Amino acid sequence: MLTVETRQAVNPEYAKTLDTSGLRKHFLAQEMFKTGEIRLIYTHYDRFVIGGAVPGEKPLALDKVEETKTPSFLDRREMGIVNIGETGTVAAGGQVYTLNRGDVLYLGAGTGSVTFAGGGRFYITSCPAHRSLPARLITASESKEVKMGASETSNKRTINQFIHPLVMESCQLVLGYTTLEDGSVWNTIPSHIHDRRMEAYLYFGMDEKSRVLHLMGEPQETRHLFISNEEGALSPPWSIHSGAGIGSYTFIWAMAGDNVDYTDMDFIQPEDLK
Ligand SMILES: O=C(O)C(=O)C[C@H](O)C(=O)CO
Ligand SMILES: [Zn+2]
Numbered sequence: 001m002l003t004v005e006t007r008q009a010v011n012p013e014y015a016k017t018l019d020t021s022g023l024r025k026h027f028l029a030q031e032m033f034k035t036g037e038i039r040l041i042y043t044h045y046d047r048f049v050i051g052g053a054v055p056g057e058k059p060l061a062l063d064k065v066e067e068t069k070t071p072s073f074l075d076r077r078e079m080g081i082v083n084i085g086e087t088g089t090v091a092a093g094g095q096v097y098t099l100n101r102g103d104v105l106y107l108g109a110g111t112g113s114v115t116f117a118g119g120g121r122f123y124i125t126s127c128p129a130h131r132s133l134p135a136r137l138i139t140a141s142e143s144k145e146v147k148m149g150a151s152e153t154s155n156k157r158t159i160n161q162f163i164h165p166l167v168m169e170s171c172q173l174v175l176g177y178t179t180l181e182d183g184s185v186w187n188t189i190p191s192h193i194h195d196r197r198m199e200a201y202l203y204f205g206m207d208e209k210s211r212v213l214h215l216m217g218e219p220q221e222t223r224h225l226f227i228s229n230e231e232g233a234l235s236p237p238w239s240i241h242s243g244a245g246i247g248s249y250t251f252i253w254a255m256a257g258d259n260v261d262y263t264d265m266d267f268i269q270p271e272d273l274k
Contacts, residue, residue, distance in 0.1 A: 088120020
């Protein structure tokens, strides 16, 4: 079963006026992972799609998606898949890829139908692509590891970059995940924006009762979302995206837009946030 929800782009002037339920309706991504289903959210931020595929007993095929009006979803798109569950397989372009927890699969434009199977909980990200690039399975040891932050500022963390120019070529997609060190709570502090690219977060690896306090909004008009395990946050190009966890967590960040330069960020120091 495939379901697709569309999210229109929200401008910052309107976002300022939203109450808690309005903010959650537009920017929080919930219930993406349901056994036996593929659930996608089609956003109008750079036409970025996020979602989940949880095959369980039966394989799940992703092919035609009405929203793109193309014969197959990946005809003019690329895709990044992260397995956040047990070992599973993804069959695409005549190959079968085995993904362990934390592995990432890149699929280029023109791949055709994609079939998910096994014990995986597959997080899907996709954006338009202007040319076809080869598929690549990237394990954690093949990712580029970057250490950031410090215990004194409670933001010591490891950033694993997978779909990233230093690891492999993509058209627009940039993707990886960030893990907080024990005792550190803050991700993406100092905060930043990048008007050239949108971004989406998926928080996972959290206890059921734990929450991340996710910060969003323009730097001088911040808002927050309380986020549970396996929920996501959509970050428009004008929004910061930072968070503090009540318990431990990892989050997948994925972006699309004008460039694939991970370091293209306009930083905002904590004293300048409002
Ligand atoms: O912890 C961090 O810092 C991040 O993971 C930052 C994200 O990767 C990001 O916002 C990239 O633009
Ligand atoms: Zn960012």
